[in-house]
Every structure is written in C-alpha cells, then in structure tokens.
Amino acid sequence: MSDKILKFLAYERKISITCANTTELVEKARKTHDLSPVATAAFGRLLTIATIMGNEMKGEKNKLTIQMKGNGPLGTMLATANNYPIVKGYVANPIVDLPLNDMGKLDVGGAVGNAGFINVIKDIGLKEPYIGICPIISGEIAEDFAEYFAKSEQKNTAVALGVLVDKNGVKSAGGYIITPMPDATNEEISQVEQAIFKAGAISKMLDKNLSLIDIAKAVTGDENVEIIEENITPLYECDCSKENMENGLATLDKGVLKEMIEEDGKAELTCHFCNKKYNFSKEELEKILEEKN
Numbered sequence: 001m002s003d004k005i006l007k008f009l010a011y012e013r014k015i016s017i018t019c020a021n022t023t024e025l026v027e028k029a030r031k032t033h034d035l036s037p038v039a040t041a042a043f044g045r046l047l048t049i050a051t052i053m054g055n056e057m058k059g060e061k062n063k064l065t066i067q068m069k070g071n072g073p074l075g076t077m078l079a080t081a082n083n084y085p086i087v088k089g090y091v092a093n094p095i096v097d098l099p100l101n102d103m104g105k106l107d108v109g110g111a112v113g114n115a116g117f118i119n120v121i122k123d124i125g126l127k128e129p130y131i132g133i134c135p136i137i138s139g140e141i142a143e144d145f146a147e148y149f150a151k152s153e154q155k156n157t158a159v160a161l162g163v164l165v166d167k168n169g170v171k172s173a174g175g176y177i178i179t180p181m182p183d184a185t186n187e188e189i190s191q192v193e194q195a196i197f198k199a200g201a202i203s204k205m206l207d208k209n210l211s212l213i214d215i216a217k218a219v220t221g222d223e224n225v226e227i228i229e230e231n232i233t234p235l236y237e238c239d240c241s242k243e244n245m246e247n248g249l250a251t252l253d254k255g256v257l258k259e260m261i262e263e264d265g266k267a268e269l270t271c272h273f274c275n276k277k278y279n280f281s282k283e284e285l286e287k288i289l290e291e292k293n
Contacts, residue, residue, distance in 0.1 A: 038096060164206075
C-alpha cells in the first residue's frame with residue numbers, strides 16, 4: 001500500500017478522523033539522513049504529524065514548520081510541510097543509538113527527552129505567522145502533540161503515531177488524529193476511546209496491511225465512517241537549489257566571503273534537509289562578492 005492520507009467523518013459527522021500511511025516517506029528520510037533505528041522512529045513520527053498538519057492548511061503557499069527541541073541525545077528535530085503535503089526535515093544527531101525501553105521497544109522518549117519544547121510556526125499569508133509553543137511532556141511525540149492541540153489550538157485531539165523498523169529499514173509508518181465536533185456526545189467520545197484502546201498500534205495495523213478505511217473503522221468503533229477526502233499523497237522532497245544556496249552566500253558579511261576566497265578559493269555547502277552538496281568556485285564567489293558592492 002503506497003503512502004496516502006484519507007479524511008473521514010464518523011458517528012453521523014460528529015467525529016473527524018485523518019489517517020495517514022507514511023511508510024515510503026519515512027523510509028526515504030531514513031536513507032537520506034542515514035538514521036539509526038531509534039532516530040528513524042522518532043523522526044518518522046514527527047514527519048507523519050507534519051504531513052497531517054501541513055495538509056490541514058488551506059492555501060497552496062501556506063507553510064508549516066515544526067521544531068521539537070528535547071533534552072535527549074537526538075537534539076533538535078525540524079520538519080517543514082506545505083498543504084500538498086510535501087515534507088522535509090532533519091535531525092541534529094541522526095546516529096543516536098539507545099537500548100530498548102522497558103517494554104522492549106525503541107526508546108523514542110529517551111532519545112527525544114522528556115523536557116523541552118515543541119514550536120509550531122504556521123505561515124498562512126497573514127501579516128505575522130501563527131506561533132504555538134508547548135512543553136514536551138514525554139518525548140513519545142504523539143502524547144506531546146495531543147498536549148499541543150489541547151493547549152495551543154484548544155482542540156481535544158487523540159493522536160497516534162508509529163514507525164515499525166527492522167534490519168532492512170522501515171516496515172510501516174503512519175498515524176491518525178481524531179477530533180470530536182462540538183455536537184459529539186460523551187457516549188460517542190467514550191466509544192472512540194474504547195475503540196482506540198482495542199485497536200492497538202497504528203504501525204502494527206499498517207504492517208498487517210489494513211487499509212486506512214479499515215483503520216478508521218477500528219479506531220472509532222464506527223463501521224459507517226464516511227470518506228470526505230482522499231487521493232492525498234504525502235511526499236518527502238527537498239526543494240533546495242544552487243540558486244537558493246547562492247542567495248544564502250549573498251547574505252554573508254563581505255569579510256567572510258573575502259576570507260573564503262583568499263583562504264579556500266572555493267566553498268562547499270550542504271543542504272540540511274537532503275544532504276546534497278553544492279560547490280562554488282573562486283570565480284563564482286568573487287561574482288557574489290562583486291554584486292554586494
């Protein structure tokens with residue numbers, strides 16, 4: 001099953017569900033950054049929530065940036081997304097390796113850390129971007145984003161994110177968010193809570209080749225979920241270019257550029273998001289410096 005996002009309504013349009021399969025996207029990120037298993041699991045969860053939140057933005061030019069800065073050895077993780085959604089990102093320490101946790105699983109919480117902050121920046125075409133900040137509560141990422149939605153966006157949202165990794169790479173990755181509408185009853189919300197508990201981990205459901213509609217039915221307990229949006233394909237892609245890198249060099253102080261020209265006679269820049277390298281010759285650097293005068 002290829003990567004997809006599907007949106008549903010359950011309980012006669014009173015419960016909203018978005019389900020995502022991001023297996024290929026997370027595997028591409030793993031290969032791009034040469035991530036360790038625990039870094040793959042953590043970063044994969046962050047990329048998955050970024051695709052879901054990015055796609056929720058309405059405008060084509062809107063941009064989402066999520067920075068997760070915990071006190072664990074992974075350091076800062078950053079993901080950006082548009083509404084397509086196309087995502088990219090990086091991890092400060094991609095090769096972190098930790099023992100399995102008490103449950104015999106990859107220790108994502110230990111890698112991210114249980115203190116720090118999530119910063120969410122939404123550039124949606126207003127004069128100032130929306131900025132939401134929320135403390136990290138566990139480092140498990142899904143719990144942290146449920147807290148973010150409750151505190152920063154005043155939405156009680158159930159969040160599930162999962163990445164299953166084996167020796168060959170990413171077996172499955174995905175997630176879902178469930179948000180009750182104002183007219184949802186306590187009984188319906190209780191039924192959803194019970195269904196989530198019974199359904200188990202999203203990564204295991206995807207690994208068993210359950211479709212996103214089957215997962216939506218399982219986690220809501222409603223066999224009559226209604227598809228409201230499909231044909232959404234999330235991608236991991238970087239839009240870097242030599243021109244962008246040149247623009248970055250042009251922002252440097254003249255003295256720094258002169259030093260590069262005199263001492264190195266060239267420059268090599270690496271994109272954080274895809275590790276692609278861009279080389280600039282002495283002549284190219286001299287031209288950038290000349291244009292600054």
